[in-house]
Amino acid sequence: MEKYKVAIQGWQGANHDIAARAYFNGGEVEIEPCLTFYELFDKVGNDQNGLLGMVAIENTLVGSLLSNYTLLKNSGLSVLGEHKLRIRHQLMALPGQTIADIKEVHSHPMALAQCEQFFREYPHIRLIESEDTALSAKLIQEGKIKGVAAIASSLAAKLYNLEIIAKDIETNKHNYTRFLVVGKPNQSEFSKMLEQNLINKSSIVFSVPHEEGSLSKVLTILAFYRINLSKIQSLPIVGQEWQYLMYIDIDFNDYQRYLQSLDAIRPLCEQLSVLGEYRAADTLYVTNGDAVVKKADVEN
Amino acid sequence: MEKYKVAIQGWQGANHDIAARAYFNGGEVEIEPCLTFYELFDKVGNDQNGLLGMVAIENTLVGSLLSNYTLLKNSGLSVLGEHKLRIRHQLMALPGQTIADIKEVHSHPMALAQCEQFFREYPHIRLIESEDTALSAKLIQEGKIKGVAAIASSLAAKLYNLEIIAKDIETNKHNYTRFLVVGKPNQSEFSKMLEQNLINKSSIVFSVPHEEGSLSKVLTILAFYRINLSKIQSLPIVGQEWQYLMYIDIDFNDYQRYLQSLDAIRPLCEQLSVLGEYRAADTLYVTNGDAVVKKADVEN
Numbered sequence: 093m094e095k096y097k098v099a100i101q102g103w104q105g106a107n108h109d110i111a112a113r114a115y116f117n118g119g120e121v122e123i124e125p126c127l128t129f130y131e132l133f134d135k136v137g138n139d140q141n142g143l144l145g146m147v148a149i150e151n152t153l154v155g156s157l158l159s160n161y162t163l164l165k166n167s168g169l170s171v172l173g174e175h176k177l178r179i180r181h182q183l184m185a186l187p188g189q190t191i192a193d194i195k196e197v198h199s200h201p202m203a204l205a206q207c208e209q210f211f212r213e214y215p216h217i218r219l220i221e222s223e224d225t226a227l228s229a230k231l232i233q234e235g236k237i238k239g240v241a242a243i244a245s246s247l248a249a250k251l252y253n254l255e256i257i258a259k260d261i262e263t264n265k266h267n268y269t270r271f272l273v274v275g276k277p278n279q280s281e282f283s284k285m286l287e288q289n290l291i292n293k294s295s296i297v298f299s300v301p302h303e304e305g306s307l308s309k310v311l312t313i314l315a316f317y318r319i320n321l322s323k324i325q326s327l328p329i330v331g332q333e334w335q336y337l338m339y340i341d342i343d344f345n346d347y348q349r350y351l352q353s354l355d356a357i358r359p360l361c362e363q364l365s366v367l368g369e370y371r372a373a374d375t376l377y378v379t380n381g382d383a384v385v386k387k388a389d390v391e392n
Numbered sequence: 393m394e395k396y397k398v399a400i401q402g403w404q405g406a407n408h409d410i411a412a413r414a415y416f417n418g419g420e421v422e423i424e425p426c427l428t429f430y431e432l433f434d435k436v437g438n439d440q441n442g443l444l445g446m447v448a449i450e451n452t453l454v455g456s457l458l459s460n461y462t463l464l465k466n467s468g469l470s471v472l473g474e475h476k477l478r479i480r481h482q483l484m485a486l487p488g489q490t491i492a493d494i495k496e497v498h499s500h501p502m503a504l505a506q507c508e509q510f511f512r513e514y515p516h517i518r519l520i521e522s523e524d525t526a527l528s529a530k531l532i533q534e535g536k537i538k539g540v541a542a543i544a545s546s547l548a549a550k551l552y553n554l555e556i557i558a559k560d561i562e563t564n565k566h567n568y569t570r571f572l573v574v575g576k577p578n579q580s581e582f583s584k585m586l587e588q589n590l591i592n593k594s595s596i597v598f599s600v601p602h603e604e605g606s607l608s609k610v611l612t613i614l615a616f617y618r619i620n621l622s623k624i625q626s627l628p629i630v631g632q633e634w635q636y637l638m639y640i641d642i643d644f645n646d647y648q649r650y651l652q653s654l655d656a657i658r659p660l661c662e663q664l665s666v667l668g669e670y671r672a673a674d675t676l677y678v679t680n681g682d683a684v685v686k687k688a689d690v691e692n
Contacts, residue, residue, distance in 0.1 A: 158455040308615035315608035328452045
């Protein structure tokens with residue numbers, strides 16, 4: 093069984109942990125918790141032993157995590173893969189309690205906000221913001237704290253021996269997060285994927301001259317090469333007011349054709365760089381020993 | 393002198409207030425403070441007396457305020473103008489004190505973060521997060537609180553009779569925010585601007601079918617019509633995973649040509665709507681009685 097050491101933002105049992113285990117489906121995953129995304133990129137960048145990172149990049153309810161685009165670009169690390177995860181929230185506490193026993197619920201502000209509707213029926217419960225979903229679960233277990241519940245994942249309930257007292261309490265079920273696997277480029281792994289024709293997505297970043305139609309020209313060339321844009325995001329360039337870096341995700345079937353399209357747009361771009369070439373999550377296959385087996389499209 | 397009632401997020405003296413006064417340069421501005429952007433859009437939407445709103449939409453250090461795009465789209469309000477403001481932070485306290493007297497500094501978390509470097513030299517000072525920059529200044533004045541300073545604007549110092557004890561303490565000077573003026577479309581004002589050939593920018597939003605090259609086609613048509621893209625932002629459509637609404641700012645010289653270009657892209661877009669047609673800030677002229685006078689490009 094292959095072993096992976098993966099840095100995540102948050103504690104064991106957080107959604108980043110679930111995403112890492114799901115991505116490396118079948119492999120043994122050791123989690124390295126980080127307090128911030130900044131710390132994560134720093135650790136992975138300075139590691140010499142193949143440490144990878146799992147980084148949320150967009151959520152279907154709140155949009156892109158813009159600061160992670162900037163951290164990724166500045167880190168010099170590569171995108172090696174992606175994973176899409178349906179986000180579910182569970183209410184958990186020390187075993188033997190019911191919701192009537194709960195006076196306080198601790199969790200990350202985002203998780204609290206996403207379960208707001210559920211708690212309208214329980215006005216006696218105080219909602220308290222914490223640093224991390226899984227950490228809130230961990231602290232309840234460590235302190236043997238009764239009367240307090242956490243909002244976290246099923247994995248966190250399992251890891252910290254808590255009982256789920258209300259299941260799937262998120263208000264909006266259309267809650268998905270897309271994660272990127274980041275690390276130093278692994279050439280041998282990349283060559284293997286390329287050989288097996290598995291590379292079909294790329295994340296690139298560039299800026300265009302401040303001229304009429306300059307972005308359109310670049311996108312038109314990509315279209316002529318039958319390269320599809322799946323996402324486009326502009327972020328301001330610090331120090332050059334109202335000029336932007338364009339972060340673009342592109343899909344393709346023919347890797348050679350994709351390389352040719354990059355050559356074709358390069359003269360029209362400034363600072364073009366490839367953040368990573370990888371297999372799109374929706375079409376992800378994982379190697380299981382020698383065979384290649386299809387993976388579930390999106391976790392449910 | 394013309395009078396404007398403008399809802400802002402924050403208190404009198406906040407950066408939104410400065411932006412409103414600068415935009416309505418020469419007019420009398422009455423500020424309506426709101427706790428949140430949600431409250432602001434709600435108030436302006438329900439008002440029957442010409443209330444306008446001033447809304448930050450992007451900052452050169454942190455990028456777009458994505459949630460404000462969604463609030464704007466859902467509000468049904470129009471973008472009537474824009475203003476770009478250089479953000480400066482001042483340290484202020486009750487008169488007669490020096491920085492050695494200050495034990496605590498209160499301000500909005502973003503302002504505290506943007507002045508972090510300055511405070512490294514003063515490890516005895518505790519930084520305390522508050523709801524609003526200007527509100528922190530106001531509370532010091534109202535409570536006559538010594539030993540506590542606020543980070544806020546020069547305008548806040550003036551409004552709340554505080555003394556600036558350290559000037560321009562922001563770490564990064566490339567800190568600009570772009571604000572949108574929002575309100576119900578004022579047809580007579582719009583016609584006047586159109587007649588004077590002042591309309592040269594538009595913000596539109598649309599989605600494109602999930603097909604190869606669909607976005608490129610739309611942007612190519614805009615380029616053929618000599619319509620320039622100044623900004624592009626994609627935001628996920630809730631309930632349609634990994635499909636996006638495209639928010640695009642476009643510049644043009646010929647209003648008729650711009651209308652023709654919209655007609656040309658409409659059949660290729662889904663849910664195309666115009667968020668507003670207005671005068672770009674960099675080229676902003678203001679009417680001063682009968683004459684039209686040029687306004688400073690970007691406030692300094």
